[in-house]
Amino acid sequence: MTTPLAVPEAQQDGSVERRLRAALRELQKTAAHFSAGPSTRGTEYRAAVWALTDPWLALAETKYRLAAGAPSDEHRWRRLIDDTRSLGAREPVSNPAEPPTIARALLRALLEAERPGPSVKEIADSLRKLITDGTYPPGTSLSASHLADEAEAAGTPAPVERVRLALRDLTTEGTMVTNGARRTWVAGGGASVERPVQIAAWMRTLIQARVYPPQSPLPARLLLARDFLATSRDTGAALRILGAEKVLKRSTAYRPVVRADLPFPLDPGPFNLGARVEELRSKAITGITFPFSEVRATCQQVQVWWRVRHTPRPDVLERVFRTLITAAAYGIPRVVELYPNSPDADVRTVLRRTAITALADLPAELLERLWRTACLATAVHQLLVLVETAVRHFVPRSRTSLNLTLGAS
Numbered sequence: 001m002t003t004p005l006a007v008p009e010a011q012q013d014g015s016v017e018r019r020l021r022a023a024l025r026e027l028q029k030t031a032a033h034f035s036a037g038p039s040t041r042g043t044e045y046r047a048a049v050w051a052l053t054d055p056w057l058a059l060a061e062t063k064y065r066l067a068a069g070a071p072s073d074e075h076r077w078r079r080l081i082d083d084t085r086s087l088g089a090r091e092p093v094s095n096p097a098e099p100p101t102i103a104r105a106l107l108r109a110l111l112e113a114e115r116p117g118p119s120v121k122e123i124a125d126s127l128r129k130l131i132t133d134g135t136y137p138p139g140t141s142l143s144a145s146h147l148a149d150e151a152e153a154a155g156t157p158a159p160v161e162r163v164r165l166a167l168r169d170l171t172t173e174g175t176m177v178t179n180g181a182r183r184t185w186v187a188g189g190g191a192s193v194e195r196p197v198q199i200a201a202w203m204r205t206l207i208q209a210r211v212y213p214p215q216s217p218l219p220a221r222l223l224l225a226r227d228f229l230a231t232s233r234d235t236g237a238a239l240r241i242l243g244a245e246k247v248l249k250r251s252t253a254y255r256p257v258v259r260a261d262l263p264f265p266l267d268p269g270p271f272n273l274g275a276r277v278e279e280l281r282s283k284a285i286t287g288i289t290f291p292f293s294e295v296r297a298t299c300q301q302v303q304v305w306w307r308v309r310h311t312p313r314p315d316v317l318e319r320v321f322r323t324l325i326t327a328a329a330y331g332i333p334r335v336v337e338l339y340p341n342s343p344d345a346d347v348r349t350v351l352r353r354t355a356i357t358a359l360a361d362l363p364a365e366l367l368e369r370l371w372r373t374a375c376l377a378t379a380v381h382q383l384l385v386l387v388e389t390a391v392r393h394f395v396p397r398s399r400t401s402l403n404l405t406l407g408a409s
Contacts, residue, residue: 196237
């Protein structure tokens with residue numbers, strides 16, 4: 001697995017780490033001793049905490065010098081050192097929680113610094129290189145915890161706090177952008193299309209492919225919002241766009257209806273589900289079966305990616321999309337088998353929407369590609385629900401041992 005967090009530092013002998021842990025335990029005892037007495041606000045309390053932390057300032061100064069080239073890391077160490085030095089002042093403590101909080105922050109930072117792994121500067125340099133060479137294209141969402149997990153899986157662990165500081169430096173220099181909620185993206189590929197416009201464009205494609213045939217009512221707005229992983233507000237705005245384009249007839253009393261005289265040509269009809277399934281199977285992974293639990297977990301994972309706007313590497317997303325294509329290729333016939341000649345328009349819509357979503361070309365823009373993959377994951381999950389419902393309620397008892405897997409038999 002490619003990881004930006006490579007080249008771990010030399011292993012420490014562990015003696016410094018043991019002493020730091022012992023200092024933290026002693027700090028806890030000191031805080032407990034003074035917390036009940038009146039001297040919590042006196043100089044004695046501060047002096048006791050200062051005696052525990054003063055011996056560690058030299059090591060902290062060394063860490064500060066080693067942080068050169070990583071502004072966020074330098075600032076962190078400078079702040080920790082200055083706060084700790086304030087414990088040596090003679091003024092009384094105004095807040096009894098202040099001395100142990102300051103000391104604990106320094107000792108924990110030093111303890112984290114003893115862990116093996118790349119420095120903040122090395123992490124930032126590696127990420128910068130991977131952004132430049134296109135491994136993380138514009139618009140890719142990068143979270144500190146996810147990057148740290150990737151590094152751990154690749155055998156090159158990097159503490160999450162160092163990754164977070166590296167991302168902060170990249171954001172400061174403009175390589176990354178942030179929304180202020182601990183989410184960062186590679187600069188240059190933000191949401192280039194407003195969500196209602198994006199939803200309307202995709203609905204137009206589905207209408208053109210006869211997923212929603214002319215003169216048929218659309219599903220309720222809340223169901224459309226679920227299918228497209230959107231808010232009801234954005235979905236309503238998309239419907240208004242299509243209404244203005246004369247694609248839908250809208251009424252306050254009824255659900256929107258697809259017009260008979262559309263402003264664009266429809267795909268040759270009628271909709272041939274069997275041909276679509278054959279096309280899906282030509283793109284599916286062969287010689288493999290997927291337990292329902294595995295398919296469901298994949299669907300849920302992709303939906304989470306979209307909700308938090310986490311864009312995995314393009315090769316990971318492509319592999320997941322092909323897995324979902326395979327699930328659709330074998331899930332659609334299973335639903336047809338279990339719902340023979342079903343008059344239920346909702347079932348037909350799920351089958352058609354799943355097929356078209358799986359067969360449509362993915363967009364070039366990374367976030368939109370993720371959204372479309374999440375739309376397919378939602379459709380495939382609905383196939384699973386249909387199959388499980390039929391197995392529980394409609395299949396004769398003699399067939400309830402039906403093996404709930406998808407794939408080539």
